[in-house]
Amino acid sequence: MSGAIVEVNDLTVDFRAGRGTIRAVCGVDLSLQPGETVALLGESGSGKSVTLRAMMRLLPKSSRIGGRVRVDDRDVLALSAAELTAYRGRTVSMIFQDPGLAFDPVYRVGDQIAETVIRHEGCSRAAARQRGLELFERVRIPSPGRRLDNFPHEMSGGMRQRAMIALALACRPKVLLADEPTTALDATVQIQVLLLLRELQREFGLAIVFVTHDIGVAVEIADRIAVMYAGRIVESGSCAAVINTASHPYTKGLLASRGHARMGKNDRLKAIPGSPPDLSAPPPGCAFGPRCESFVESCADQVPPSVAIEVGHEARCIRLLA
Amino acid sequence: MSETIALDPRDRGGAGTRLLDVHGLVKHFGGKGGVLTKKNDVVRAVDGVDFFIAKNETIGIVGESGCGKSTTARLVMQIIQPDAGEILFDGEEVGSPALDVRSFRRQAQMVFQDSYASLNPRLTVEDTVAFGPRVHGASAKAAMTSAHDLLHRVGLEPRRFAGRYPHEISGGQRQRVNIARALSLQPRLLILDEAVSALDKSVEAQVLNLLLDLKRDFGLTYMFITHDLHVVRFMSDRIMVMYLGKVAEVGPSDRIFDTPGHPYTAALLASMPSMDPARRTEEAPLSGDPPNPINPPSGCRFHPRCKMVAAVCSVVEPALFNAGGDHFVACHLANPASGHPGA
Amino acid sequence: MADTITFGKVTAVPIAPVRGKGYWASVITRLVHDPVAMAALAVILTIVLAAIFAPYLGLADPYRGSILRRLRPIGFTGYPFGSDELGRDMLTRLIYGGRLSLVMGVTPVLLAFFVGSTTGIVAAYIGGWVNMVVMRVIDVFFAFPSVLLAIALSGALGAGIVNSIVSLTIVFIPQIARIAEAVTTQTRNRDFVEAARISGAGTLTIIRVHVLGNVLGPIFVYATSLISVSMILSSGLSFLGLGVKPPDPEWGLMLNTLRTAIYSQPLVAALPGAMIFMTSISFNLFSDGLRTAMEVRQ
Numbered sequence: 001m002s003g004a005i006v007e008v009n010d011l012t013v014d015f016r017a018g019r020g021t022i023r024a025v026c027g028v029d030l031s032l033q034p035g036e037t038v039a040l041l042g043e044s045g046s047g048k049s050v051t052l053r054a055m056m057r058l059l060p061k062s063s064r065i066g067g068r069v070r071v072d073d074r075d076v077l078a079l080s081a082a083e084l085t086a087y088r089g090r091t092v093s094m095i096f097q098d099p100g101l102a103f104d105p106v107y108r109v110g111d112q113i114a115e116t117v118i119r120h121e122g123c124s125r126a127a128a129r130q131r132g133l134e135l136f137e138r139v140r141i142p143s144p145g146r147r148l149d150n151f152p153h154e155m156s157g158g159m160r161q162r163a164m165i166a167l168a169l170a171c172r173p174k175v176l177l178a179d180e181p182t183t184a185l186d187a188t189v190q191i192q193v194l195l196l197l198r199e200l201q202r203e204f205g206l207a208i209v210f211v212t213h214d215i216g217v218a219v220e221i222a223d224r225i226a227v228m229y230a231g232r233i234v235e236s237g238s239c240a241a242v243i244n245t246a247s248h249p250y251t252k253g254l255l256a257s258r259g260h261a262r263m264g265k266n267d268r269l270k271a272i273p274g275s276p277p278d279l280s281a282p283p284p285g286c287a288f289g290p291r292c293e294s295f296v297e298s299c300a301d302q303v304p305p306s307v308a309i310e311v312g313h314e315a316r317c318i319r320l321l322a
Numbered sequence: 323m324s325e326t327i328a329l330d331p332r333d334r335g336g337a338g339t340r341l342l343d344v345h346g347l348v349k350h351f352g353g354k355g356g357v358l359t360k361k362n363d364v365v366r367a368v369d370g371v372d373f374f375i376a377k378n379e380t381i382g383i384v385g386e387s388g389c390g391k392s393t394t395a396r397l398v399m400q401i402i403q404p405d406a407g408e409i410l411f412d413g414e415e416v417g418s419p420a421l422d423v424r425s426f427r428r429q430a431q432m433v434f435q436d437s438y439a440s441l442n443p444r445l446t447v448e449d450t451v452a453f454g455p456r457v458h459g460a461s462a463k464a465a466m467t468s469a470h471d472l473l474h475r476v477g478l479e480p481r482r483f484a485g486r487y488p489h490e491i492s493g494g495q496r497q498r499v500n501i502a503r504a505l506s507l508q509p510r511l512l513i514l515d516e517a518v519s520a521l522d523k524s525v526e527a528q529v530l531n532l533l534l535d536l537k538r539d540f541g542l543t544y545m546f547i548t549h550d551l552h553v554v555r556f557m558s559d560r561i562m563v564m565y566l567g568k569v570a571e572v573g574p575s576d577r578i579f580d581t582p583g584h585p586y587t588a589a590l591l592a593s594m595p596s597m598d599p600a601r602r603t604e605e606a607p608l609s610g611d612p613p614n615p616i617n618p619p620s621g622c623r624f625h626p627r628c629k630m631v632a633a634v635c636s637v638v639e640p641a642l643f644n645a646g647g648d649h650f651v652a653c654h655l656a657n658p659a660s661g662h663p664g665a
Numbered sequence: 666m667a668d669t670i671t672f673g674k675v676t677a678v679p680i681a682p683v684r685g686k687g688y689w690a691s692v693i694t695r696l697v698h699d700p701v702a703m704a705a706l707a708v709i710l711t712i713v714l715a716a717i718f719a720p721y722l723g724l725a726d727p728y729r730g731s732i733l734r735r736l737r738p739i740g741f742t743g744y745p746f747g748s749d750e751l752g753r754d755m756l757t758r759l760i761y762g763g764r765l766s767l768v769m770g771v772t773p774v775l776l777a778f779f780v781g782s783t784t785g786i787v788a789a790y791i792g793g794w795v796n797m798v799v800m801r802v803i804d805v806f807f808a809f810p811s812v813l814l815a816i817a818l819s820g821a822l823g824a825g826i827v828n829s830i831v832s833l834t835i836v837f838i839p840q841i842a843r844i845a846e847a848v849t850t851q852t853r854n855r856d857f858v859e860a861a862r863i864s865g866a867g868t869l870t871i872i873r874v875h876v877l878g879n880v881l882g883p884i885f886v887y888a889t890s891l892i893s894v895s896m897i898l899s900s901g902l903s904f905l906g907l908g909v910k911p912p913d914p915e916w917g918l919m920l921n922t923l924r925t926a927i928y929s930q931p932l933v934a935a936l937p938g939a940m941i942f943m944t945s946i947s948f949n950l951f952s953d954g955l956r957t958a959m960e961v962r963q
Contacts, residue, residue, distance in 0.1 A: 043523065043524060043525075044493075142610075156614075157387075158610070158611040159611060186386040186387055186549065186611075186612060187386075187549065187551065187590065187593040187594060188386060188589065188590060188593040188606075188612065189612075190593070190595075191593045191595065191603055191606050191607070192606040192608075192609065194595075194603075195604075195605070213523060214523075214595070215597070216594065216595025216597055219596060219597055219599050220595045220602055238599075239599040240599040240600065243597065243599050244599070253524065254524060257524055257526075257527035258523070258527075259553075259555075268531045268534060268535075269530055269556075270527070271524065271527035271528040272524040272527070273528070275492050275494060275495075275524075276522070399863055400863075401859060401862070424865050427863050427865050431863065431864070432860070434856045434860065436856055439856040439857065440855075440856035440860050441857055442857045442861075442874075442875050442878070442879070443688060443879065444879060445874070445875075446687075453864065453866070453874065454864035454865070457864060457867075457870060458865060487686070487687065500860075503860065503864075507864060
């Protein structure tokens with residue numbers, strides 16, 4: 001699609017593990033328009049965080065990345081070390097579950113934001129600090145001037161998360177990568193951060209890739225949802241399409257296992273049996289096959305192709321081919 | 323679900339006696355300045371909590387971080403000593419000559435959130451499950467047999483799992499081992515402290531189903547602590563909402579969800595992500611982070627964040643008021659005589 | 666990523682082994698695959714075996730010298746490693762010297778391992794003021810550099826092999842006790858110890874079943890890293906005349922007596938030092954490898 005700010009094609013990531021390799025991400029395609037939010041939804045080991053880190057080139061040396069990642073018309077996988085430094089923060093920046101990864105505990109938060117601005121834009125310290133102040137106001141940190149002089153540990157969890165968002169937006173990136181930024185927060189704070197991100201996205205025209213394991217969070221934040229399982233996107237589509245007309249058995253299973261308000265006490269949940277596959281020895285064909293209610297023998301023959309259910313809504317399940 | 327109640331030979335007071343009765347539980351941390359240490363602030367982690375759990379009931383305890391729910395669990399389990407308060411188990415005071423701590427702990431067990439940290443990495447699954455009975459004098463053979471039975475019961479085939487070490491099994495399987503370990507002493511009360519919070523959603527549902535089955539089969543009573551309101555609704559008969567070391571509201575779970583009496587409960591429920599893409603949350607029900615329990619606000623502890631705040635709220639601390647049925651609310655709004663204009 | 670490697674009920678897994686792989690079994694597997702640690706172990710074993718079986722290796726008498734054949738260079742006929750200032754065969758003396766040097770390097774660490782870990786584990790598990798008193802006493806020992814402390818203690822006790830072993834043991838006890846205290850404090854606050862406590866287990870049972878298995882490993886690794894220090898210190902004591910007495914062969918003492926030959930036969934004079942260096946670095950590399958092998962949790 002033209003005009004896309006993020007274009008990921010056939011992304012694969014392999015990790016060396018012992019004598020073998022583990023394919024953590026396996027042929028992921030993803031594209032984002034400016035100002036669009038995509039949620040990557042999946043469980044631990046589904047490859048959602050690895051996909052995100054590959055887009056930031058934040059993977060350990062023992063990994064091998066294949067495929068194509070283009071962000072803002074640049075080939076991310078071909079960037080040199082110097083280009084990468086400019087790319088990170090300026091074009092793309094990232095927020096994490098643990099703000100401890102973003103902030104150095106021995107420096108004041110305001111100084112770290114100013115430092116980032118100066119490094120990327122070479123402006124004066126006063127201007128950089130002014131930018132920090134504006135950002136703190138923008139992410140609604142109360143008494144922002146005083147808070148700029150805080151050390152990270154002097155802030156509460158939700159405030160640190162806001163400060164990290166301010167740091168990520170310091171150099172006005174075009175793409176924000178969010179790796180479960182609300183998972184460790186209380187529900188009351190989580191919804192505040194989600195609303196803030198939605199607001200900032202509208203205002204700055206950010207494209208956001210938001211990794212989460214929580215369907216509810218994905219619904220609150222995303223325009224489109226991509227459900228990942230065992231390194232592949234098994235279903236993707238608009239938020240409404242994926243939630244209201246879930247087509248892949250895994251997505252359906254996830255939605256059903258949440259239970260619903262009309263359940264009686266002590267009614268059993270409709271759980272997905274089994275556990276996610278061992279990526280060093282994935283099952284043949286559809287990786288979800290062994291856990292799938294509607295498994296038929298041909299499921300094990302080949303990896304199911306992506307089938308379009310309607311425009312922009314696709315799922316990888318052979319039963320959709322008919 | 324009530325057939326098993328009278329069958330438990332350990333039942334002393336009969337089905338009508340509450341299994342657990344907690345009165346005026348208080349635990350403050352810090353505050354004691356030593357010779358060399360600076361006097362620090364008192365953390366009022368649990369500050370006068372009363373509740374009970376009926377036999378064969380599941381009580382859900384919810385609240386934000388710092389509300390004292392985990393501390394309450396640890397106090398009940400006697401892992402930490404309360405500053406004040408009384409804990410009765412089936413009518414007997416825990417720690418009294420009639421029910422010493424050791425015999426109480428045979429009847430009450432706990433499952434922790436971190437499935438890995440709560441298993442000894444050097445012990446096999448079967449040794450972990452057999453440890454409790456061995457400590458209480460079972461023969462090695464008897465303990466092993468019952469461990470295998472329990473593993474089978476929690477869905478881990480002993481032939482495949484008994485000899486494994488914690489790092490060789492998945493998070494969901496580890497939590498099953500922890501549940502088997504907790505059940506090895508045949509307890510009557512099981513405290514589940516965020517026991518499914520760290521699990522993947524598809525695995526979480528399996529473990530919740532297992533807990534429902536075990537409750538039915540062993541006639542268990544659950545104290546189910548979680549921050550996930552979604553899970554708590556269908557697991558619990560009653561729900562207790564805690565805020566800054568106090569009980570804000572307690573009642574039947576449908577009442578709590580359908581007609582919450584406390585503005586805090588309402589805000590907590592409204593903070594759950596919407597599952598409807600067409601009706602996303604437009605305004606955050608609460609602003610700011612949960613305050614920490616050092617120097618809590620005067621009067622009602624929730625009043626600085628409350629949308630319904632009135633003059634009386636910062637002055638008078640609301641007591642739990644019976645709002646009908648088993649539903650108790652610690653809010654002036656619920657009590658017509660409180661002097662709150664909205665009541 | 667812990668959950669990715671699973672043995673799901675539904676996933677097609679070939680019949681899984683009934684016994685899991687124990688922690689130590691996997692540590693050994695990893696250690697065997699570490700070439701550096703294995704090379705270090707080979708060097709250590711060679712030196713140890715040579716020292717033990719020295720009398721059967723057909724070597725010359727380590728005590729018989731010859732005034733005529735003093736300070737022969739390396740490679741001289743009949744003296745592959747030269748001879749010392751009294752004309753004794755260097756090869757023989759280096760191999761025999763390993764006996765005393767190893768004994769004096771390993772024994773103090775072994776003794777300190779038992780005493781120090783018991784002290785540290787008990788102090789940490791009891792906690793409170795007992796722990797505080799023990800740790801403050803240990804801090805007093807830490808106030809002195811270990812070399813100085815070893816020399817002072819040996820000096821006070823008098824020269825001799827036993828006395829230098831005793832003084833080195835005293836030097837190492839506080840160091841091991843401190844590590845033992847640190848890892849035990851960490852372990853006793855883990856959830857599984859708490860779970861054992863609420864299942865009604867007594868203190869001794871908890872220490873035996875749940876604490877020891879988790880703390881002895883890290884303490885042992887630390888202790889092996891002390892062996893090299895111990896060897897260097899004991900050689901130092903002998904060099905100063907506080908340890909082994911002439912004419913017994915010991916690397917530190919040999920280094921001292923050969924010091925006069927440093928200008929005439931520098932290579933020969935350096936040999937005991939090279940042995941000390943080689944042995945202690947091997948112990949260090951092995952200990953590093955052991956630590957790496959033990960670090961992996963999942």
